Amino acid sequence: MSTLVLISGEEEFLVERAAREEAVLSLSSEVLEYDLPGHLDRFLFESQTFPLDPCKRAFILWGAKDVPPVPAVGDDLFIVVSGKKVLKDPKAARSVQFPKLKSYSDNNDVVRWITKEGERFNIDLSRIAGALFVNSGGSLRKLSSEIEKISMAVPGGTVVSPEDARPLMCFSTELTPKEVVDSVCEGHTARALAFYDKLQDGGDETGWVIAYMQRHVIQQLKLELLLGQKASDDVSSAALGVPVFVFRKIRIARGGLWSRPSLKAGLEALCDLDVAHKRGDSFVRFGLESEIVRLSEEAKDVKRR
Amino acid sequence: MASDQDLMFASSGPNGAREARDFAFVEPVHGDFRILAVEDASSLSEPAQDAYLKLLEEPPPSLRIVVTTSDDGLLHPAMRSRLSRVIRWSPLSVPDMDLFVSTIEPPDHDLARIVRGRPGLYSLTHSKSYYKDLFAFVVASISGSVDPFQSPVPDAIEKISNPDDRSVVSHLCRFAALSSAGRPESVKAVLSFCSTLSSSVSVSPSTHWVRAAARMSVSL
Numbered sequence: 001m002s003t004l005v006l007i008s009g010e011e012e013f014l015v016e017r018a019a020r021e022e023a024v025l026s027l028s029s030e031v032l033e034y035d036l037p038g039h040l041d042r043f044l045f046e047s048q049t050f051p052l053d054p055c056k057r058a059f060i061l062w063g064a065k066d067v068p069p070v071p072a073v074g075d076d077l078f079i080v081v082s083g084k085k086v087l088k089d090p091k092a093a094r095s096v097q098f099p100k101l102k103s104y105s106d107n108n109d110v111v112r113w114i115t116k117e118g119e120r121f122n123i124d125l126s127r128i129a130g131a132l133f134v135n136s137g138g139s140l141r142k143l144s145s146e147i148e149k150i151s152m153a154v155p156g157g158t159v160v161s162p163e164d165a166r167p168l169m170c171f172s173t174e175l176t177p178k179e180v181v182d183s184v185c186e187g188h189t190a191r192a193l194a195f196y197d198k199l200q201d202g203g204d205e206t207g208w209v210i211a212y213m214q215r216h217v218i219q220q221l222k223l224e225l226l227l228g229q230k231a232s233d234d235v236s237s238a239a240l241g242v243p244v245f246v247f248r249k250i251r252i253a254r255g256g257l258w259s260r261p262s263l264k265a266g267l268e269a270l271c272d273l274d275v276a277h278k279r280g281d282s283f284v285r286f287g288l289e290s291e292i293v294r295l296s297e298e299a300k301d302v303k304r305r
Numbered sequence: 306m307a308s309d310q311d312l313m314f315a316s317s318g319p320n321g322a323r324e325a326r327d328f329a330f331v332e333p334v335h336g337d338f339r340i341l342a343v344e345d346a347s348s349l350s351e352p353a354q355d356a357y358l359k360l361l362e363e364p365p366p367s368l369r370i371v372v373t374t375s376d377d378g379l380l381h382p383a384m385r386s387r388l389s390r391v392i393r394w395s396p397l398s399v400p401d402m403d404l405f406v407s408t409i410e411p412p413d414h415d416l417a418r419i420v421r422g423r424p425g426l427y428s429l430t431h432s433k434s435y436y437k438d439l440f441a442f443v444v445a446s447i448s449g450s451v452d453p454f455q456s457p458v459p460d461a462i463e464k465i466s467n468p469d470d471r472s473v474v475s476h477l478c479r480f481a482a483l484s485s486a487g488r489p490e491s492v493k494a495v496l497s498f499c500s501t502l503s504s505s506v507s508v509s510p511s512t513h514w515v516r517a518a519a520r521m522s523v524s525l
Binding site for chain 1: 454
């Protein structure tokens with residue numbers, strides 16, 4: 001059955017980012033884009049013509065004033081992007097509307113952190129803090145580099161407006177191993193494997209995924225140790241090298257998902273795979289997949305309980 | 306004696322063996338021989354060592370190949386078996402090492418004790434305090450007086466940026482492991498780390514140190 005996603009909002013570039021992210025995360029083989037109303041006929045024709053090779057497609061419709069007819073059969077994804085006007089359709093599978101683009105925990109903490117980072121660089125980011133947050137998907141590393149970039153481009157003391165920021169922003173929606181790790185933590189085994197598969201489309205990214213998972217397993221081991229020692233949030237966040245609010249977020253979402261022996265076994269396996277990968281052994285991919293499955297299934301069991 | 310044109314130090318890069326072959330099959334410019342030096346061969350990856358096998362097996366008559374390594378046990382067996390003559394350099398005696406130490410200011414006798422009679426290692430580590438800190442930290446980790454998993458990764462490991470650094474760190478950790486009294490599994494963890502560092506040139510030293518630290522940690 002087709003999926004319909006409605007996106008509307010004031011910030012044009014955030015809407016654009018949200019649409020592209022939805023397309024990437026849907027794991028569609030093909031992304032087709034149309035500017036409405038000019039391309040409406042072409043969209044209607046192509047959306048109702050099914051390819052001989054059955055594959056999932058993502059259709060992005062820019063500048064929609066209304067939801068055009070979309071075929072209910074098939075596995076395609078339709079992303080209808082409007083401007084400020086909020087589109088309402090009772091048939092919509094779900095509706096995404098800025099700023100409630102996705103639910104992140106402790107959003108306000110992140111936004112406050114952005115403003116404070118701005119103060120550190122002597123710029124006022126209050127007008128674009130929300131936009132920066134949504135655009136970076138909550139990734140502090142990305143946020144940090146975006147803020148640094150903006151601080152270098154505007155004079156000190158400036159109140160940064162969306163117009164100042166827009167040409168500087170990075171709209172990358174590329175898939176990273178983060179999606180694999182997030183899926184593992186959520187216990188979505190099939191999704192994690194599908195993301196890993198998708199990453200391989202752009203070349204052999206096994207080394208990147210191994211490195212990301214190693215870092216994740218080490219952080220989890222440290223987290224389990226700190227939780228076992230009942231260390232304070234300040235001490236724990238310093239030990240993990242993250243801000244306190246990030247530590248709280250990690251503790252809630254990921255604390256207790258794996259036992260220490262399981263994480264130690266994971267670290268051993270990933271280090272062995274790392275060495276084997278650097279030596280060019282061909283079994284590494286299967287080894288990594290089996291580690292993804294093991295960790296993901298364990299997380300799923302814990303979440304079920 | 307070979308002239309400069311007849312001497313080549315093989316590159317440790319991916320094209321090292323190919324360049325060496327090109328050099329090997331050219332007649333000497335001045336004397337009777339050409340000399341090919343392959344330095345620190347154990348730090349080359351297994352495929353890179355394999356690339357020299359043919360040349361080592363059937364070198365042209367006018368070529369002499371000199372392979373150096375800190376430990377011939379670390380060489381790939383196929384390469385080791387093709388070396389026709391192995392010369393082992395013993396560590397310097399204590400008086401000779403003391404004499405060598407006095408040639409580099411300021412003399413560091415603690416470091417001389419750590420490097421166990423190896424003047425090359427002494428020169429590389431001299432006046433870099435983080436190497437001595439690494440040695441002390443590994444000894445303390447093995448003896449159980451610190452928990453390495455809950456401590457930051459030592460600077461000397463974080464700062465590794467070239468094969469020389471790798472080799473130095475690997476040697477120091479090995480000496481520390483062999484001179485410490487501690488749990489056998491901790492010694493094994495450090496030796497395994499040294500082996501990974503020496504044999505896999507592109508793995509992340511920090512990550513593999515954390516693996517060794519997790520094995521040594523009593524709290525995990």
